[in-house]
Amino acid sequence: MLIRRILIIFWLSSCVQAVAQSKLKTENVILITFDGLRWQELFNGADSSLMKQQPYLKDSKLREKYWHADAVERRKLLLPFFWNTLVSKGQIYGNRALGSKVNVSNRMWFSYPGYNELLTGRADDERINSNDKTYNPNTTVLEFLNSQPSFKGRVAAFTSWDCFPYIINDKRSGVFVSSGIVPASGAKLTECEVVLNEVMSATPNPLGDVRLDAFTFYLGMEYIKKNKPRVMYFAFDETDDFAHGGEYAAYLNAAHYTDRFIGELWNYLQSDAQYKDKTTIIITTDHGRGTDAENWKHHGIKIPEADQIWMAVIGPDTKPLGEVKVSAQLFQKQVAKTVAAFLGLEFKVEGDSTGPVQSMIGSR
DSSP: OHHHHHHHHHHHHHHHHHHHHHTOOOOEEEEEEETTOOHHHHHHOOOGGGTTOOSSSOOTTHHHHHOOSSHHHHHHHHOHIIIIIIHHHSEEEOOGGGTOOEEOOSSSOSHHHHHHHHHHSSOOTTTOOSOOOOOOOSOOHHHHHHTSTTTTTOEEEEESSTTHHHHTTHHHHOOEEEESSOOOOSSSOOHHHHHHHHHHHHSOOTTTTSOOHHHHHHHHHHHHHHHOOSEEEEEEOHHHHHHHTTOHHHHHHHHHHHHHHHHHHHHHHTTSTTTTTTEEEEEEESOOOOOSTTGGGOOSTTSTTTTBOOEEEESTTSOOOEEOOSOOOEETTHHHHHHHHHTTOOOOOTTOOOOOOHHHHOOO
């Protein structure tokens, strides 16, 4: 009798889960990361105490562009899409001043371990403990989705940092990855792709082998328009590069431009039949940064609070809760499972029982 009851409960649970998944409107997911953008700027805007840190890339109009005495208005100046559109239609987590906490669970607190955790659903401090270009032995949610018949060949990533082919393990996963200073290729390049290739090769780049984010975004947009992927990952990098250089003005500008890219992407999605009201965007970061005049430039286990991050989501299945004030502790590793859950799939991670962020997936 007990076994029968257990089986009935399991069956009912499965039915409820199936019904809940069938009601989801999301058919496409776009994941976006700002590399190392602090929650302090996201929720409070520009920090006046850091504005003078412009050793090389001077910006005389920095205060005019980003400063306001009111933090609510100040963050709108820095990230207008976040604080005008996304906050009214989606959810933003990670304002620790209001009790909303999001952290990484890896013990490294820098990029490759962060992206591994974010994309694979668990930390792997034993094997992923440097930024070396080594192929990831772990399966990312992108690889998992690309293995599903309905997503095969419709998963892609456009990234500025040239380590991502290794993080995503493009050779094994089959996921299309455009990364670093690599031009668009193929027999049928659009006019825009041709121009972007030419301008990218002729533009001085202070970031070395890291592609400037504008080229990553606009090449990615052309890919979306041509190929209509169902899952897309944009990984922007300039916020981290300029922060390491102590260029606070350039760091703020990079955050502002990336916010603009996301706004352009959102407007395009709302104009296209495949994506309109069928697409969820999840936005987050790989790690935090320090908090004082020196440590804000850095991250890693030796930098206090560099494990503190944030998350945001907007889409047809997400309740418009806006800035979430008090919430359960969230972790970076939940992102991968949340991406899959929006698409009605379960991304199982061996050795980790943490589920997706259910509050993001609640029906409107």
